[in-house]
Amino acid sequence: MSDLLLPPEHRYAKMIEAKKNDDGSELSILNLGPTHPATHGIFQNILLMDGERILDGEGTVGYIHRAFEKIAENRPFYQITPLTDRMNYCSSPINNMGWWMTLEKALDIEVPKRVQYMRVIIMELARIADHIICNSVLGVDTGALTGFLYVFQYREKIYEIYEEICGARLTTNMGRIGGFERDWSPAAFKKIHDFLEEFPSIWTEFESLLTRNRIFMDRTIDVGPISAEKAMSYGFTGPNLRAAGIDYDVRVMSPYSSYEDFEFDVPVGKSGDTYDRFCVRNAEVWESLKIIRQAIDKMPEGPFHANVPDYYLPPKEEVYNNMEALIYHFKIVMGEVPVPKTEVYHAVEGGNGELGFYLITDGSRTPYRLHFRRPCFIYYQAFNDMVRGQMLSDAIATLSSLNVIAGELDA
Amino acid sequence: MALDTAIIQEKLSDKFGDKVTGFIQQKDIFSFEVDAEISNDAMRFLKEDPVLRFNFLTDVCGIHYPDNEKERQFAVVYHMHNWFDNIRIKFKCFLNGDNPEIESATNLFLGANWQERETYDFYGIVFKNHPQLKRILNMDEMTVFPMRKEYPLEDGGRTDKDDRFFGRVTDNATN
Numbered sequence: 001m002s003d004l005l006l007p008p009e010h011r012y013a014k015m016i017e018a019k020k021n022d023d024g025s026e027l028s029i030l031n032l033g034p035t036h037p038a039t040h041g042i043f044q045n046i047l048l049m050d051g052e053r054i055l056d057g058e059g060t061v062g063y064i065h066r067a068f069e070k071i072a073e074n075r076p077f078y079q080i081t082p083l084t085d086r087m088n089y090c091s092s093p094i095n096n097m098g099w100w101m102t103l104e105k106a107l108d109i110e111v112p113k114r115v116q117y118m119r120v121i122i123m124e125l126a127r128i129a130d131h132i133i134c135n136s137v138l139g140v141d142t143g144a145l146t147g148f149l150y151v152f153q154y155r156e157k158i159y160e161i162y163e164e165i166c167g168a169r170l171t172t173n174m175g176r177i178g179g180f181e182r183d184w185s186p187a188a189f190k191k192i193h194d195f196l197e198e199f200p201s202i203w204t205e206f207e208s209l210l211t212r213n214r215i216f217m218d219r220t221i222d223v224g225p226i227s228a229e230k231a232m233s234y235g236f237t238g239p240n241l242r243a244a245g246i247d248y249d250v251r252v253m254s255p256y257s258s259y260e261d262f263e264f265d266v267p268v269g270k271s272g273d274t275y276d277r278f279c280v281r282n283a284e285v286w287e288s289l290k291i292i293r294q295a296i297d298k299m300p301e302g303p304f305h306a307n308v309p310d311y312y313l314p315p316k317e318e319v320y321n322n323m324e325a326l327i328y329h330f331k332i333v334m335g336e337v338p339v340p341k342t343e344v345y346h347a348v349e350g351g352n353g354e355l356g357f358y359l360i361t362d363g364s365r366t367p368y369r370l371h372f373r374r375p376c377f378i379y380y381q382a383f384n385d386m387v388r389g390q391m392l393s394d395a396i397a398t399l400s401s402l403n404v405i406a407g408e409l410d411a
Numbered sequence: 412m413a414l415d416t417a418i419i420q421e422k423l424s425d426k427f428g429d430k431v432t433g434f435i436q437q438k439d440i441f442s443f444e445v446d447a448e449i450s451n452d453a454m455r456f457l458k459e460d461p462v463l464r465f466n467f468l469t470d471v472c473g474i475h476y477p478d479n480e481k482e483r484q485f486a487v488v489y490h491m492h493n494w495f496d497n498i499r500i501k502f503k504c505f506l507n508g509d510n511p512e513i514e515s516a517t518n519l520f521l522g523a524n525w526q527e528r529e530t531y532d533f534y535g536i537v538f539k540n541h542p543q544l545k546r547i548l549n550m551d552e553m554t555v556f557p558m559r560k561e562y563p564l565e566d567g568g569r570t571d572k573d574d575r576f577f578g579r580v581t582d583n584a585t586n
Contacts, residue, residue, distance in 0.1 A: 062548035069533070070557060074564045105438055235468060235522030253497050344438050345470075345490060345501065356470055358488070371472040373490075381525040410548060 012048045012056070027055065030392070034063050038141060038396045041406025045383070045395070052392050057384035061377075065410040072370040076335025077103055078177075078313075080370070085171035087374060088408040090133050091126035091351035093162065093174050098348035100175050101256055102357040106344045107177070107311065114302040115179040116258040117295045121192065122165070122174065123257070123348070124288040124295075128199075129158045130351030131239075131281040131288075134403040138278055139210055141400040142219040151206050157195050164188040178312045179305025189296075196293060200286075207282055220275035224386040224398025231272060234385075235378040238353025240402060243280045244272030250349040262294045274394075274401040281403075310337045335365030352376055352403055376408040414462065414496035416441040422463060426456055431502075440490075440501050447504040450487075451514040457491055457500070458519055465491040465500065468516065471526035473534040477508070477560045484508030485536055489516070506536060515541040533558035 016027045030047045033039040042063040048056040068083045075083075084095035097119050104111060132155045136148040159169040165188050166174045166181065175181070210216045226236070231244040241248055247266045251259040267283035269276030305312050313332055318325035331337060341363040347356040356373030383402065387395040416434075419441060423431045430446040431453065445453045457465040469490040476484055483505040490501050504513055515538035516523035527538040528547040535556035538544055546553065555562060 062546075062550075065548040067557065070564060230521065232467060233521040235520065235526075248494060253494070254499075342438070343442070345440055345499070347469075354469070356490070358470060358472060358490070360474065369472075369474050371470070371488075373470045377525065377529070378522055381522070 010046065012046070015048065015056075025051075032392075032395065034060075039399060040137065041404060041409070043380075043404070043406055043409060045399075047392070047395070049392070054387050054390055054392060054395060056388060057395075059380060059383055061380065061409055063410065064406055068411045069370055069372065072367055074366055076333065076365050077339060077367070078333050078335070080367070081173050081175075082171065084372075085173055086407055087372065087411055088130070088351055088355070088376070088405045089170060090405055091130035092170065093122045093126045093172050094348060094350050095355065096172065096174050097123055097257070098346065098350070098355050098357055100177055101348065102344055102346035102359055103177050103311075103339065104306075105346050106339050106342050106359060106361060107308070109178055109306050109308050109311070111178055111306045112302045112304070113258065113300045115304060115306070117261075117299050118180060118184065118304070119175075119257045120259065120262070121292050121295045122162075124291045125158050125161060125192075125195075127288050127349075127351050128285050129155045130403070131285050134351075134401070135210075135278055135281050136206070138220075138274070138397065138400045139216070141396050142216055144210065144213070144216065147206050147209050150209075151202060154195070154199050154202060157191070157199070161188060161191045161195065164191055176305060176312050178308045179303070181313070182315075183304040192292070192296065196289065196296075200289065203282075203285055211279065211282065217275065219393070219397055220278060220401070221273060222271070223274040223390065223394045224401065225271050225273040226382060226386050227272060230382070230385070231379075234382040236353065236382070237375055237378075238349065238351070239280045239284060240272075240277055240353065240379055242267060243269035243276035245270050250347050250354050254347060256346070256348060259291075261298070262291045264288075264291050274397050277401040338363055338365050339367075347373070350375060352405070352408065353379070372411055374408045374411055376404050377411070380404050380409055414464075414493060414498050416498075419463060419498075419500065422460065423453070423456070427453060437501070440499050442501045442503070445502045445504050447487075447506055447513050450489075450504045451516065451518070453502070454489065454491070454516055454519055463493065464495050465493045465498075467492040467494055468520040468522055469499070471516070471523055471530060473530040473536050473558070474503075475534060475558065475560045479505075479508075481508045485511040485534060487513055487530060487536060511536040512539060513537075514539050515544075517541055532556070535559070 012029050020026045028049050030049050032045040032047055034042045034044040044060040046058045047054050072080050072083060081096055081099055084099045085092040087095050132151050136151050139147040162172050163169050165184055166172050226244055228244045228246050231241050245268055247268045249266045264287040267280050269280050314325040314329050319329045339361045341361055343360045345358045347354045353375030358371040359367055360369040362368040387398050420434045427449055430449050431443055433444040435442050457463050469492050472488050474486040485506040486503045488503050492499050506513060515527055527541055530536050531544055532546040532549050
């Protein structure tokens, strides 16, 4: 029994033994996580500390690994959407849309322009929600709760828009192969309109609270920096890469869902430090608002789903009243109309970067292989590199600005 | 001039001959197979060649094909992206079913580290010269590689889900 209680010796133990300072002080190991408020999720960082300075670190992940890829291999295509919801749950509609678009690519389905614009609006709202959480929580982690309280209600407003559109708030399971379940009601458009009216002034105030705040700047400038070359080598994408000075954005490089129709800038930083990541996300919120306005203004008339009866679920009222529709609904959900044999990779610009879906189908009702390229998983491995030589409090700010979502990290 | 897939094919064929085969355009991605022995050289060539410039390793993952012949029962898939010409490619390296081994790409891309650990964790594919090849998402004590096809999602031997206990079989009394 006593063997079970003893932790296995970590490689840092030898380093601690080897280096004892003349004044009697010695190095120590600090476990940051797995469940610590500052980690914002369940993952552990084993840090080798010299006083408050971090000499080295090792990340341990997988605490909420739910085997999504294995489960996906056993589920029909429609039933995989709830899995995607639970990856980056701060911006789950982006994951949903990415998954539908992957399937549509596999099936060669062209969706109507109206659907594409509607998807753009939803995805940009999700991006704003994601950035609201990340940036306001960065404020909390550096000691400023006010900003968080101030902007968080606008994440709720975005959830209310989702609710109006599909009935769900966090894990929305939004959409269908080929479009949406139903057209948006005037109330949904009204809520989006209200959000566009109210939110900019709030976001301006949030920015003025932190962007030129002396304490915030001291806590974030030159904290957790990463060079452009290293970020690229680590596979960074999204705001974390752009903060390092590379203007890579999937929406621009490989446009999907009509992103090429909209004018927007790709904000970039210079030093790749925590402050730049904060500023890039702030700027991206403005760009997202710009995109949503354009999409609303240019919203084409037309159907809200593609004409693909083999894959698009029949309307609910028909399912309840018409036996044919009920049978068809059942057949589609259970994957009786399979996806033909193919291999596709589709990427979208998720809240954290390039979210990719690599799908191999063998003509059966389930994927032969489905791999999620999760941006969080790919860049979290750089964390220890970024905080080496920094203070413990810097690690907290760095972790927060990376926006690591445990659901996406582990999948 | 944008990089054409014909140029990619020509350069790879010139350099590696029949070690690189099966060129095909799959939807929007140019795909091919690379002999596992030269995977690292091929990736270095794709990354460092002044024309090809595939500077970004997008993704690494494994696949299990238990129905293939022994030499092709596992595959490691690499997605690379040339940001200058905006071209994505994908290549597969097939591996032996009994002894799946391939060279690690961590010498070329730092980001390959965890992705290869994940592939090892799920499929038991060994990446030679990897700095820290150990499980990442599953627990260290695990003895199997769970994404292999021989491991079904649920244990078929579980008695708490035995249909007999729920009256779902017609001859319930005799079973």
